[in-house]
Amino acid sequence: MSPPQTATLRPYLNAVKATLQAALCLENFSSQVVERHNKPEVEVRSSKELLLQPVVISRNDKEKVLIEGSINSVRVSIAVKQADEIEKILCHKFMRFMMMRAENFFILRRKPVEGYDINVQTQAGGLRHPLHGGDRQGDQRDETVR
Amino acid sequence: MSKNTVSDRFRKVDVDEYDENKFVDEDDGGENQAGPDDAEVDALLRQGNMNAALQAVLKNPPINTKNQSAKERAELLVVKVLSSFKSSDIEKAVGSLDQAAVDLLMKYIYRGFESPNDNSSAVLLQWHEKALAVGGVGSIVRVLTARKTI
DSSP, X not given: OOXXXXXXXXXXXXXXXXXXXXXXXXXXXXXXXXXXXXXXXXXXXXXXXXBOOOEEEESSSSOEEEEXXXXXXXXXXXXXXXXXXXXXXXXXXXXXXHHHTHHHHSSBOSSOOTTOSEEEEXXXXXXXXXXXXXXXXXXXXXXXXX | OOGGGOOOGGGGOOGGGGOTTOOOOOOOOOTTOOOXXXXXXXXXXXXXXXXXXXHHHTSSOOOSOOOHHXXXXXXXXXXXXXXXXXXXXXXXXXXXXOHHHHHHHHHHHHHHHHSOOTTHHHHHHHHHHHHHHHHOHXXXXXXXXXXXXX
């Protein structure tokens, strides 16, 4: 006999929160491949030593969260529960609506990772300047001034 | 073009492969790690000795082997043991483990999340909560930064 669905919601959210707390330990890290460039390593995946183990937290086989971390960026992929066809369509349309406006959201990815519905991705600079959203070359200047 | 520039094979050489500072994962043997012992764990489960079953299943983690089936077998066994605990016993069981065992338990929990079936995720979420209380965020960080996965 499986426990009612609502009983797993709190532990699921807490588990995701704790894992995010562990994964959102980012620092500014310029690209090792191209000089004067600063790329989100979780997207580029150029060097193995900069990437963390990807980790999944699942509530059941339909709802899960994939957290991939790296030294300067984190990508969170969320699979939303879609019980029937109509929910699938609604979810797809809603996610598409938001992802098309990803520029305004700053932390949204334009395309979801395979198998998931929506992605949240952030970089080290973005966490420090939530209003400006995203890493700026000015960050390196800020560090020396301080 | 003059004769001494005929061969252009040097252009196809991948220079990054020969970089001395390139990071390579070290590969220690570890072929002897076959994972926890099925028979022993099953026997302890049947006896009802839950804590001992937990200790037994956390022995010999298949960390260094490349053998996928050994890893899957170990993971299934661990999830089976974790599912057979009563909710009220979980906290005590986690309390009886040492630091390294809690880290290993966390690794297995996350591994178990990747293949959810029936009720396993709900059970694993309970275990995750209790293990987090004991191990702290540090145990999760050690799962994320481990170079060799179970």
